[in-house]
Amino acid sequence: MSRFPSFKNKIQVLNQLVESFDVSSIKNKKEWKKYKSGIDTNELKVEFGVFKVGSDLTLGNPSNKEISLDFKLVTVNKFSIMGSMAAVPMNNSDSNLEILIERIRVYRPAMGQPMRLIVDFKRKDGANIAFGKFGHIWDLSKAISLGEFINPNAPLNRQQAIAKLKEAKDLLELDMMSKEEFDALKAELSPIIRGN
Numbered sequence: 001m002s003r004f005p006s007f008k009n010k011i012q013v014l015n016q017l018v019e020s021f022d023v024s025s026i027k028n029k030k031e032w033k034k035y036k037s038g039i040d041t042n043e044l045k046v047e048f049g050v051f052k053v054g055s056d057l058t059l060g061n062p063s064n065k066e067i068s069l070d071f072k073l074v075t076v077n078k079f080s081i082m083g084s085m086a087a088v089p090m091n092n093s094d095s096n097l098e099i100l101i102e103r104i105r106v107y108r109p110a111m112g113q114p115m116r117l118i119v120d121f122k123r124k125d126g127a128n129i130a131f132g133k134f135g136h137i138w139d140l141s142k143a144i145s146l147g148e149f150i151n152p153n154a155p156l157n158r159q160q161a162i163a164k165l166k167e168a169k170d171l172l173e174l175d176m177m178s179k180e181e182f183d184a185l186k187a188e189l190s191p192i193i194r195g196n
Contacts, residue, residue: 019043021106023115032108039106044117048144049153053104056124056152059097063146064089071148073138076130090135098124102134117141161192 016036022045026032044051051057064072070089077088099121107116117140122133129135143149156164168185171177 016040020045023047023106023117029109035106035108037108037110039108041104041106044104044106044140046117046141048141048151051101051104051119051140053101055101057099057101057121058150058152059090059094059099060143060147060150061095062089062092063148072146073143074135074148075138076135077132087138088130090130094129099135100124156189156192158193158195161189165189165193 016039018035018039018041020043021039021041024045024047042053059071059074062069062071064070069092071091071094072089074090074094075087076090100123101119102122103120105116105118105120107118109115116138119137119140121135121137123129137143137149140149144151165186168177168182172179172182
């Protein structure tokens with residue numbers, strides 16, 4: 001369900017609305033010029049996966065361990081230019097928190113700074129986040145690389161593939177999975193397990 005028709009006229013002056021935005025389609029600075037700096041999108045396609053408004057995600061662990069146990073790129077409340085000056089970082093008690101994407105924005109590169117992928121989110125259980133209803137991830141790609149956000153699109157490692165195959169074997173023995181489904185999954189996971 002698209003959220004654009006309900007508020008399109010209200011924010012079109014501020015942000016450019018794009019139903020789906022593929023970052024890999026932008027090859028140079030000239031191509032960025034056809035977009036305003038604030039692109040609001042329902043679907044973001046990047047090299048590390050596809051993210052949609054309404055998708056479930058999980059926070060990882062804070063990367064700011066040398067100074068405190070706070071997140072570096074995950075803060076309380078929605079992102080705003082004015083609010084970013086006094087952003088309050090979430091702390092390690094929020095690790096593994098299940099969240100829902102509320103809004104996705106793309107800010108084009110400017111003044112030597114890289115492109116920014118901003119994600120506003122709320123808790124999946126509907127409770128408040130600290131003293132606010134929302135939180136935001138300052139830069140999705142950096143947050144994933146630092147482990148502050150778990151990428152649901154990441155490929156399985158060997159241990160994860162073994163665990164998934166063992167779970168499938170249990171389901172097969174309980175008649176909760178067909179032999180064909182098990183064989184297909186085994187064929188898919190075998191190269192990961194064998195390191196091919």
